[in-house]
Amino acid sequence: MAFVDLHLHSRFSDGTYGPEELAAQARRHELAAIALTDHDSVEGCPGTAQACAAAGIGFIPGTELTAEHDGNELHILGYCIDTRNSRLLKQIARFQAVRQNRIREMVARLNQLKVPLSAEAVFALAKCRAPGRPHVARALVAAGLCASLDEAFERFLKKNRPAWVPKFKMSGEEALDLVHQAGGVAVLAHPGLNRADQVIPHLVEAGLDGIECFHTKHSTATTEHYLEMADRFHLLVTGGSDCHGMSKGKPLIGTVKVPYQHLEQLKARAAEIKQLIVTRVDS
Numbered sequence: 001m002a003f004v005d006l007h008l009h010s011r012f013s014d015g016t017y018g019p020e021e022l023a024a025q026a027r028r029h030e031l032a033a034i035a036l037t038d039h040d041s042v043e044g045c046p047g048t049a050q051a052c053a054a055a056g057i058g059f060i061p062g063t064e065l066t067a068e069h070d071g072n073e074l075h076i077l078g079y080c081i082d083t084r085n086s087r088l089l090k091q092i093a094r095f096q097a098v099r100q101n102r103i104r105e106m107v108a109r110l111n112q113l114k115v116p117l118s119a120e121a122v123f124a125l126a127k128c129r130a131p132g133r134p135h136v137a138r139a140l141v142a143a144g145l146c147a148s149l150d151e152a153f154e155r156f157l158k159k160n161r162p163a164w165v166p167k168f169k170m171s172g173e174e175a176l177d178l179v180h181q182a183g184g185v186a187v188l189a190h191p192g193l194n195r196a197d198q199v200i201p202h203l204v205e206a207g208l209d210g211i212e213c214f215h216t217k218h219s220t221a222t223t224e225h226y227l228e229m230a231d232r233f234h235l236l237v238t239g240g241s242d243c244h245g246m247s248k249g250k251p252l253i254g255t256v257k258v259p260y261q262h263l264e265q266l267k268a269r270a271a272e273i274k275q276l277i278v279t280r281v282d283s
């Protein structure tokens with residue numbers, strides 16, 4: 001049986017792998033296909049597509065967008081998106097600017113707490129356009145200001161901790177629309193982590209295509225629960241490891257085994273969405 005991993009991060013957001021390493025790891029774990037889903041970025045997609053093609057592995061371009069509904073943070077995965085779509089790229093550039101400003105604000109808070117970190121040190125370490133809290137955590141560890149990433153999050157960066165800064169978020173509807181107009185399939189990421197099941201019917205009404213049932217942090221019972229929900233709401237089923245490379249100890253790629261049939265259904269939906277866009281442009 002063939003398996004896929006549809007939730008991976010690279011060094012273009014808060015992961016550590018580059019395109020070649022992602023393809024090599026996918027091969028090592030005998031995955032038939034992978035999707036790259038960097039936070040607020042599609043920059044790694046062309047290179048990873050090439051590396052996967054050379055390694056004989058299927059590739060799905062994707063991204064993971066942060067959204068919000070009634071104060072609940074939601075992550076929306078966009079799959080099979082046109083990574084050159086101008087509206088998508090414009091919005092992503094905006095989210096990246098928000099992320100960079102947020103790093104400066106978090107560093108200013110750390111400085112107020114007499115933690116001598118500079119924003120430049122974070123940017124130099126992140127070397128990407130979509131920096132986030134993991135990069136601040138890594139910079140704190142690299143400067144000897146925290147002993148571990150966990151300590152950095154626990155002391156400073158977790159929600160409501162002293163250096164945490166809230167991030168601007170679009171609405172769930174806006175995220176779904178952004179993905180759809182770029183020809184993509186919109187999937188709710190790791191619902192078991194956000195514990196906001198009440199949001200799902202609203203998202204379904206707004207056009208949600210699928211739900212990430214298989215995820216590293218979903219227990220068997222949680223997976224079963226979302227498989228049942230997917231069935232009830234006629235949603236696609238997806239899954240992935242949410243691997244961030246070497247950033248959190250052991251790499252997770254390949255540890256969540258998603259049967260290939262789910263990718264086939266996802267691709268079929270993507271073809272339908274693209275056809276709808278063509279029809280709309282023609283008429």
Ligand code: AMP
Pocket residue numbers: 014039131132133134149150153154158167244
């Ligand atoms: P941001 O997008 O800047 O808010 O950062 C969110 C990212 O930080 C998530 O995607 C995870 O990769 C990481 N993260 C969140 N909470 C923790 C934590 N407690 N320990 C380590 N990493 C975390």
Ligand code: FE
Pocket residue numbers: 009014039244
């Ligand atoms: Fe992340």
Ligand code: FE
Pocket residue numbers: 064075189190
């Ligand atoms: Fe996420």
Ligand code: ZN
Pocket residue numbers: 007009037064242
């Ligand atoms: Zn993720």
